Amino acid sequence: MITPHLEKLILCGKASYNTYVIGGSEKCILNVANDRFIIITDLTYFSQLNLPNEVNNLNMNEANLQILVNNLNTQLKIFSRKSNNTFLFRNQIEIATNLTSTAHDVFPVGSVKLDTFLIHDQDVSFTFSKNGKNGALVTALSPSQSVGNQPPFDYGLQGEVGALPVSILRGDATFQNVPAGKKRLDPGFPQSLELMFSVDAATQLTNLDKTFSYPILNVGYVEILGAPTNIGATL
Secondary structure, three states: OOOHHHHHHHHOEEEEEEEEEEEEEOOEEEEHHHHOOEEEEEEEEOOOOOOOOOOOHHHHHHHHHHHHHHHHEEEEEEEOOOOOOEEEEEEEEEEEOOOOOOOEEEEOOEEEEEEEEEEEOOOOEEEEEEEOOOOOOOOOOOOOOOOOOOOOOOOOOOOOOOOOOEEEEEOOOOEOOOOOOOOOOEOEEOOOOOOOOOOOOOOOOOOOOOOOOEEEEEEEEEEOOHHHHHHHHHH
């Protein structure tokens, strides 16, 4: 969001508020001039559908319903050489009965707006990928050296009476594992600290020539005049 200090810089002519529209591709680049840096202040993401077949006239049998549900999540990575942030959106949809057949029409609806304060002093990449169901999960007790409380407040820790095992997010063809250092739920499976999907051929957005299948993201950012090597002094 635009803070009072950023507003002052804009009013003094040392900065400007700009918009940038991301979409129509799995990857877009926002260029940053050498004598400036930017602060991304807001993101507005519009729901999309990314199906392996046509969006409309989808028969709601069990198989097609599973395909639909598996493609409701869209991951967005925003990164430069300075920082790296990941966002996960669950696309909202509307299903209407098609009066001319036994099929259903499926449409994406709604949007999500996020206030951010992401500083970048180099070109910024916006990378989209689709993410569906998780891989095979196993369960284990949270490590005793981790943080936790006994049920019914929490699931408990290893060694406590009444502790309950929890699902482990682990790296496989679908998930990108985020190492948890020395803390593990199970010696064979590193614990994931963050739900994050790999970007690969299986999660790449497809059918981008269809209106409902490409992502749309409105980006608001403040471009500030000054040396990016001394951001603190400029602000």
